[in-house]
Amino acid sequence: MEGLKKSDANLVVYIHPSKAKKVSEAILRELSSLLFKFHETFDGVLLAYDVKILSQVAKILPGIHPYFGVRLKAELLTFYPKPNMLLEGTVVKLGQQSMHAIVLGFSSAIIIQEDIRDEFKYKVKHGKEVFVSRGNKRHQIEVGTIIRFIVKSFDEEVLHICGSLVPDHTGSVGWLDKNLEEWSHADSLTKKRTGSEGSREMLEHNKAMVDGETLYLNTDHHIKKSKRRRSGDS
Amino acid sequence: MGVQLAAEQAGFVEMENVIFTDSELVHHVRDALRAALLGDTDNYNQLVGVLHHSERLAPDEVALLVTSLKAITGAVSYVDVVHHHSLLSCICGMSLWNYGPDVMDALVELMTSLAASSGKYVDLCLDMLVSNFMPPYSFLESLKEPRGIARKDQVLDRVHLALKDIADLLPLIPWRLEKIIIDRMPNIYTKEPLIVIYVENMLRLESGPMGELVGSMMITAVMDRLIDLDVEIPWEEILQDDSNKGIFEMELEDLEVSAYYAENDGDELPREFLRQRLFGGNLVAEKLDSLLVLTLEHLKSCNDGGRLIQVFECLLQSFDKTVLTAYKSKFTQFVVFYVCSLDPENCGKKFASMLANIFMNDVYAERRMSAVAYLASYLSRAKFLPPSYVATMLESLVDWCSDYCKSQDGDVNPKAHRVFYSGCQVCDDLTPPLIIPRA
Numbered sequence: 001m002e003g004l005k006k007s008d009a010n011l012v013v014y015i016h017p018s019k020a021k022k023v024s025e026a027i028l029r030e031l032s033s034l035l036f037k038f039h040e041t042f043d044g045v046l047l048a049y050d051v052k053i054l055s056q057v058a059k060i061l062p063g064i065h066p067y068f069g070v071r072l073k074a075e076l077l078t079f080y081p082k083p084n085m086l087l088e089g090t091v092v093k094l095g096q097q098s099m100h101a102i103v104l105g106f107s108s109a110i111i112i113q114e115d116i117r118d119e120f121k122y123k124v125k126h127g128k129e130v131f132v133s134r135g136n137k138r139h140q141i142e143v144g145t146i147i148r149f150i151v152k153s154f155d156e157e158v159l160h161i162c163g164s165l166v167p168d169h170t171g172s173v174g175w176l177d178k179n180l181e182e183w184s185h186a187d188s189l190t191k192k193r194t195g196s197e198g199s200r201e202m203l204e205h206n207k208a209m210v211d212g213e214t215l216y217l218n219t220d221h222h223i224k225k226s227k228r229r230r231s232g233d234s
Numbered sequence: 235m236g237v238q239l240a241a242e243q244a245g246f247v248e249m250e251n252v253i254f255t256d257s258e259l260v261h262h263v264r265d266a267l268r269a270a271l272l273g274d275t276d277n278y279n280q281l282v283g284v285l286h287h288s289e290r291l292a293p294d295e296v297a298l299l300v301t302s303l304k305a306i307t308g309a310v311s312y313v314d315v316v317h318h319h320s321l322l323s324c325i326c327g328m329s330l331w332n333y334g335p336d337v338m339d340a341l342v343e344l345m346t347s348l349a350a351s352s353g354k355y356v357d358l359c360l361d362m363l364v365s366n367f368m369p370p371y372s373f374l375e376s377l378k379e380p381r382g383i384a385r386k387d388q389v390l391d392r393v394h395l396a397l398k399d400i401a402d403l404l405p406l407i408p409w410r411l412e413k414i415i416i417d418r419m420p421n422i423y424t425k426e427p428l429i430v431i432y433v434e435n436m437l438r439l440e441s442g443p444m445g446e447l448v449g450s451m452m453i454t455a456v457m458d459r460l461i462d463l464d465v466e467i468p469w470e471e472i473l474q475d476d477s478n479k480g481i482f483e484m485e486l487e488d489l490e491v492s493a494y495y496a497e498n499d500g501d502e503l504p505r506e507f508l509r510q511r512l513f514g515g516n517l518v519a520e521k522l523d524s525l526l527v528l529t530l531e532h533l534k535s536c537n538d539g540g541r542l543i544q545v546f547e548c549l550l551q552s553f554d555k556t557v558l559t560a561y562k563s564k565f566t567q568f569v570v571f572y573v574c575s576l577d578p579e580n581c582g583k584k585f586a587s588m589l590a591n592i593f594m595n596d597v598y599a600e601r602r603m604s605a606v607a608y609l610a611s612y613l614s615r616a617k618f619l620p621p622s623y624v625a626t627m628l629e630s631l632v633d634w635c636s637d638y639c640k641s642q643d644g645d646v647n648p649k650a651h652r653v654f655y656s657g658c659q660v661c662d663d664l665t666p667p668l669i670i671p672r673a
Binding site: 114155 | 308347350
């Protein structure tokens with residue numbers, strides 16, 4: 001999966017003088033307030049952070065409230081979906097007109113009928129709604145399936161993704177991964193150059209996905225930690 | 235297709251002959267929406283016209299409305315926030331309270347799809363659903379009848395289900411919802427039934443599936459509103475209540491005498507007038523009363539459900555932030571006292587130790603004095619706490635006071651030592667009731 005990035009940032013956090021006694025707590029609180037929101041400065045949604053305070057010396061701002069700026073070095077994990085990136089998400093609702101998925105457990109994605117390629121046919125099987133591939137009956141998407149799709153647009157305010165299942169390398173992750181070799185093999189026979197490129201691309205996606213998963217676990221850990229801190233604060 | 239549907243709308247001529255499949259209808263609506271973007275608004279206007287019907291719908295009109303709403307649900311991805319403004323404002327202006335269950339279902343489904351279709355409509359849809367927490371003014375009277383109560387259940391069940399469905403699709407929604415609910419919360423001048431029903435919904439959210447996320451905010455907001463109402467009632471009115479009793483009785487006697495002479499004439503009117511004069515201006519008190527009852531019932535149900543501890547955490551925070559700092563709060567603190575009485579072992583002791591802690595360790599003198607005053611008020615009422623516990627608490631207060639004395643020079647300065655004096659006063663107030671039952 002693409003769209004996740006780890007970056008080192010130099011930050012200055014301005015702290016209210018009333019928090020002078022508990023600076024590290026105030027810093028964490030300030031950073032926690034940035035979580036799960038889109039920020040222009042980070043060019044993404046902050047998912048996790050790891051902070052090192054650089055020095056004990058802070059710069060005091062002149063003014064009625066003498067805020068003081070603490071310099072930090074932070075490792076940030078951000079989510080920055082851009083058009084044509086490949087993302088993965090779990091399908092939570094499915095209907096003839098649209099498919100809804102959740103990415104990384106917090107961001108919602110919709111794929112509308114026009115963006116689902118014709119290969120997929122909408123069916124109701126035993127009372128369950130599914131999209132089945134016309135070519136491969138085993139390639140199915142239903143509620144609970146993890147799908148790989150490309151980003152069409154991203155609403156930064158609500159963190160809502162508009163996605164598409166038009167390209168061939170999108171669909172159910174389970175099926176794509178299983179049939180990856182077969183698929184690239186068959187592809188390489190017909191279109192040698194593009195095929196090999198495609199498989200390399202796929203492998204890369206795969207790697208990114210694994211990375212994404214470990215990172216995600218980290219994120220989870222961090223968030224919990226910060227929440228605990230927060231509840232401890234108050 | 236479009237022409238056929240138009241004919242259908244015009245009066246349902248030969249309805250049985252015209253058979254549409256759902257997807258045909260969806261396509262028709264999509265075409266209409268697309269055409270409206272290009273400037274051809276005939277079909278689009280017809281669609282908006284259908285949605286505008288709300289007064290006393292005939293069964294065929296209901297059917298048409300449901301069909302239209304379902305068709306729009308299928309075509310939500312074609313809705314444009316700028317060009318289809320009239321459609322959107324019409325949908326969002328619809329009140330679930332005005333319709334039967336079929337239309338409600340279709341409308342709620344449409345709101346869910348619309349919210350999930352694009353980030354642009356999320357706030358709009360949440361706002362619409364939250365506005366349905368309260369019935370329209372015209373509905374207020376029938377809220378007391380069984381018919382109205384049934385309608386209320388129908389509407390609110392659907393609204394809460396829709397909110398949950400939207401949250402399932404958009405995991406971060408509770409954050410936005412919380413803000414919308416607080417923003418739309420009726421102020422203290424709103425009619426009592428409206429504010430009561432709104433708070434009822436907030437508490438329902440608190441105990442619902444989203445409670446873990448929005449619950450604490452709901453509790454805080456309800457407490458804030460209680461405080462708002464509380465401070466609206468001046469002390470004088472309550473104090474007068476007792477002292478007026480004598481006068482009240484006396485005047486009644488006078489009335490009886492005059493009534494004796496007037497032979498029951500004009501007896502009712504002055505009595506009513508008196509009652510109003512004494513409890514006059516107490517619309518606020520009535521609102522506060524209803525909200526307190528609602529809150530206490532909710533807390534009781536939390537206790538029955540075994541999740542009182544979590545709710546109590548929010549209550550404590552809210553108490554710390556609002557009640558403790560409010561000038562002359564008279565009733566709201568009893569919400570916390572009540573929870574303490576439900577679970578004296580955990581909540582009861584925790585509350586007392588929190589207040590004692592604020593008194594002994596906080597920075598701000600006002601907060602410390604207020605905390606110790608509440609502590610006194612609480613301990614003197616809390617029969618459910620074991621006397622030994624109260625005694626220990628008192629002992630630590632006395633210890634603090636004596637330590638304070640030792641650390642000072644011994645001058646008398648009420649202003650500088652106000653925290654100390656308020657502590658002493660509490661010790662003084664509390665000691666007799668503790669000793670007497672033991673003696």
